Amino acid sequence: MKKTLTYLIVLCSFYMNAQELLVADFKVQGNKKLKSSFVKKISNIKVGEKLDSTIIEADIKLLKRLPSISHAYYEILRSEGNTCTVFYTIEENFTIIPSVNVYTTNDDEFAYRLGLYEFNLLGQNMIFGGFYQKDIYSSYAINFRAPYLFSKQLGLAVNYQDLTTQEPVFFNNTSADYKYKNVSTEVLGLYQLNFNNRFEIGLNFFTEDYNYKSGATQPNISQELSAHKLMYKLIYEYNNLNYDYQYVEGFKSLLNFQHVTSRKEEQLPGFTIGWNDFLYFKRLRSKGNWASRLRLGVSTNNDTPFAPFSVDNNLNIRGVGNTIDRGTGSIVLNTEYRYTLYEKGWFALQGNTFVDAGTWRNPGGDFGDFVDSQNLRVYPGVGLRLIHKKIFNAILRIDYGVGITKNSTQGFVFGIGQYF
Known part of the structure; x- marks a missing residue:
C-alpha cells in the first residue's frame, strides 16, 4: 500500500511538472504613445521563467494604477512543448x-x-x-x-x-x-x-x-x-x-x-x-x-x-x-x-x-x-x-x-x- 501511494505521488508530481509552462515570449499590444519598453521595464514577468499567474495579476493591477493607462488585461497563448507567449493588452488614457x-x-x-x-x-x-x-x-x-x-x-x-x-x-x-x-x-x-x-x-x-x-x-x-x-x-x-x-x-x-x-x-x-x-x-x-x-x-x-x-x-x-x-x-x-x-x-x-x-x-x-x-x-x-x-x-x-x-x-x- 505504501509503495502504491508513493508511486502515485511521484506520478502526480511528474505530471504537474510536465504541465508547467515556460514564458517563451512577452508582448505588449494596444499601446500607441506609451512605450512597450517601459511596460516591460516595470513588469515582473520574465521570459525564460515559469509562468506564474500571481505575478501577471500583480503586473496588471500595477499597470491600471498608472495615469497613462485606463485599463489593462492579459492573454496567454500556448506554444510548442511546454512554452507560451504572454500578451499584455493596454487601453491608453489621453494624458x-x-x-x-x-x-x-x-x-x-x-x-x-x-x-x-x-x-x-x-x-x-x-x-x-x-x-x-x-x-x-x-x-x-x-x-x-x-x-x-x-x-x-x-x-x-x-x-x-x-x-x-x-x-x-x-x-x-x-x-x-x-x-x-x-x-x-x-x-x-x-x-x-x-x-x-x-x-x-x-x-x-x-x-x-x-x-x-x-x-x-x-x-x-x-x-x-x-x-x-x-x-x-x-x-x-x-x-x-x-x-x-x-x-x-x-x-x-x-x-x-x-x-x-x-x-x-x-x-x-x-x-x-x-x-x-x-x-x-x-x-x-x-x-x-x-x-x-x-x-x-x-x-x-x-x-x-x-x-x-x-x-x-x-x-x-x-x-x-x-x-x-x-x-x-x-x-x-x-x-x-x-x-x-x-x-x-x-x-x-x-x-x-x-x-x-x-x-x-x-x-x-x-x-x-x-x-x-x-x-x-x-x-x-x-x-x-x-x-x-x-x-x-x-x-x-x-x-x-x-x-x-x-x-x-x-x-x-x-x-x-x-x-x-
Missing part, C-alpha cells in the same frame, strides 16, 4: 490634461486654480506641468515627477512653487488678514520597495513672508514676518487599490512626515508635523462605490496664530470656506457613496452623497480640544461627477456642502478629479 479647481462660499469668496499637465511624457509615464492660481493674489507652480526614471524602483521628483494668498490669522477670539507668500524648491528621491510599498524622501528649501493687511492687531504679534526655512520630508505609501475605470476597491495608507527648521525661530519657529490618510473603497453591487478617507494629523504645539493645519474648502471640508480656522492637530473624516447614474461607451455620470466632518486642536491647546464643540465641523452634501473614461483623471466634479454645526456656512466646490 495631456487641464486641471480646474473653483471654490466659493455664501460669503462671496471666490478662488480658482488652472493647470495643464502631461502624465505620459516621452511615453515613459513621467509627469510634467504646472498651474496658475488666483486667490486674491496670483500664484504659480511647475512640477516634474518620474517614478521610474532610473529603474523600476528608483525615480525623482522636482517641484517649484511661488504661492501668494490672503490668509486669516486667529488669536484671542479675533482675526486678522495677512498677505502670505511662500517660494519653494523641492527635490525628492522616489523608491518603490515592492508592489504595495513606496517611499519618498527629500528636501524643500523655502521662504515665508507674512504682511499684515487688515483686522485685529496685538503687540506681541508681528505685522511683518519673513524667514528662510528648510524642510526634511518623508512620505510612505501602502497601496492595495484595484481600479476598474471609475470604480475603486481596496485600502491605501499615506503617511506624510515633515521637519522644518527656521533661521528666525523667535518669529516663525521651526516645527515637526505628520499626518496619515487612511483610504478605504468598496464596490457595492454593479454601480455603487463607497469611499472613505480618515486623516489624522498632529504637529509641534506652538502657541502661534500661524498654525500649520487649516480648515479649508479645497482640502478637507466641502462648503466650509477658504481657510476659516487653524490648528496644531487635525482629525477629519470624509465619506461618500458614489453611484453611476448613466454609462455608455467612454462617458459615465456619477452622483454622490457625502458627509465631511472634522475637528482641530487649538494652537497651544491640548487633546481635549478635539471634543470641544467649538472646534467641530460637520458638512453633509451632494454632488455630481462627469467622467471621461479614456482621459486620465477627466472627472469634472461639483459638490455642494451645507454645515449643520454652529456658525456654519454653505457653498460649492468645483474641481477636476475625485475629492479624494
Whole structure:
C-alpha cells in the first residue's frame, strides 16, 4: 500500500511538472504613445521563467494604477512543448490634461486654480506641468515627477512653487488678514520597495513672508514676518487599490512626515508635523462605490496664530470656506457613496452623497480640544461627477456642502478629479 501511494505521488508530481509552462515570449499590444519598453521595464514577468499567474495579476493591477493607462488585461497563448507567449493588452488614457479647481462660499469668496499637465511624457509615464492660481493674489507652480526614471524602483521628483494668498490669522477670539507668500524648491528621491510599498524622501528649501493687511492687531504679534526655512520630508505609501475605470476597491495608507527648521525661530519657529490618510473603497453591487478617507494629523504645539493645519474648502471640508480656522492637530473624516447614474461607451455620470466632518486642536491647546464643540465641523452634501473614461483623471466634479454645526456656512466646490 505504501509503495502504491508513493508511486502515485511521484506520478502526480511528474505530471504537474510536465504541465508547467515556460514564458517563451512577452508582448505588449494596444499601446500607441506609451512605450512597450517601459511596460516591460516595470513588469515582473520574465521570459525564460515559469509562468506564474500571481505575478501577471500583480503586473496588471500595477499597470491600471498608472495615469497613462485606463485599463489593462492579459492573454496567454500556448506554444510548442511546454512554452507560451504572454500578451499584455493596454487601453491608453489621453494624458495631456487641464486641471480646474473653483471654490466659493455664501460669503462671496471666490478662488480658482488652472493647470495643464502631461502624465505620459516621452511615453515613459513621467509627469510634467504646472498651474496658475488666483486667490486674491496670483500664484504659480511647475512640477516634474518620474517614478521610474532610473529603474523600476528608483525615480525623482522636482517641484517649484511661488504661492501668494490672503490668509486669516486667529488669536484671542479675533482675526486678522495677512498677505502670505511662500517660494519653494523641492527635490525628492522616489523608491518603490515592492508592489504595495513606496517611499519618498527629500528636501524643500523655502521662504515665508507674512504682511499684515487688515483686522485685529496685538503687540506681541508681528505685522511683518519673513524667514528662510528648510524642510526634511518623508512620505510612505501602502497601496492595495484595484481600479476598474471609475470604480475603486481596496485600502491605501499615506503617511506624510515633515521637519522644518527656521533661521528666525523667535518669529516663525521651526516645527515637526505628520499626518496619515487612511483610504478605504468598496464596490457595492454593479454601480455603487463607497469611499472613505480618515486623516489624522498632529504637529509641534506652538502657541502661534500661524498654525500649520487649516480648515479649508479645497482640502478637507466641502462648503466650509477658504481657510476659516487653524490648528496644531487635525482629525477629519470624509465619506461618500458614489453611484453611476448613466454609462455608455467612454462617458459615465456619477452622483454622490457625502458627509465631511472634522475637528482641530487649538494652537497651544491640548487633546481635549478635539471634543470641544467649538472646534467641530460637520458638512453633509451632494454632488455630481462627469467622467471621461479614456482621459486620465477627466472627472469634472461639483459638490455642494451645507454645515449643520454652529456658525456654519454653505457653498460649492468645483474641481477636476475625485475629492479624494
